[in-house]
Amino acid sequence: MSYVKATEVLPEEVLNIIQKYVEGEYLYIPRKKCNRKAWGETTKxxxxxxxxxxxxxxxxxxxxxxxxxxxxxxxxxxxxxxxxxxxxxxxxxxxxx
CATH class of the missing domain: 1.10.10 (Arc Repressor Mutant, subunit A)
Structure with missing residues (x-):
């Protein structure tokens, strides 16, 4: 898993909404269920x-x-x-x- 700067991928309005709840912290955003990979799928x-x-x-x-x-x-x-x-x-x- 890698980190992405929110300012580089989120619109400012969305970033402002998120900052109401979490500011200056790491935030994990899980995959949608339809995009999840089964255990061992990405490795051997x-x-x-x-x-x-x-x-x-x-x-x-x-x-x-x-x-x-x-x-x-x-x-x-x-x-x-x-x-x-x-x-x-x-x-x-x-x-x-």
Whole structure:
């Protein structure tokens, strides 16, 4: 997120109205709902996490324990269990259709 000078983008009338409420402070103006981006859409985080999760599942299938996976990926055992369960569900759904 970057900052933009209000004086450079807002008409003076709008700036005067805003100054009645906030003056000399930073103001965050959220995106409209229709313009919001999903998590990971602008970075590769979503894809990297999905790849990591598939790797965790593959290693689990090969016999690596949840405790060992937890230590390898610096995640709580419960998080590892959730990842494995989610991927199992996805595979079952994919095979059912």
């Amino acid at each position: 985080s979503k894809n990297k996490t999905a790849e990591r999760n598939l790797e965790i599942y593959r290693k689990y299938q090969e016999g690596t324990s949840i405790k060992d996976l937890s230590e390898m990926y610096y995640l709580a055992p419960k998080s590892i269990q959730k990842i494995i369960s989610k991927i199992k569900r996805e595979i079952l759904q994919k095979n059912a259709s």
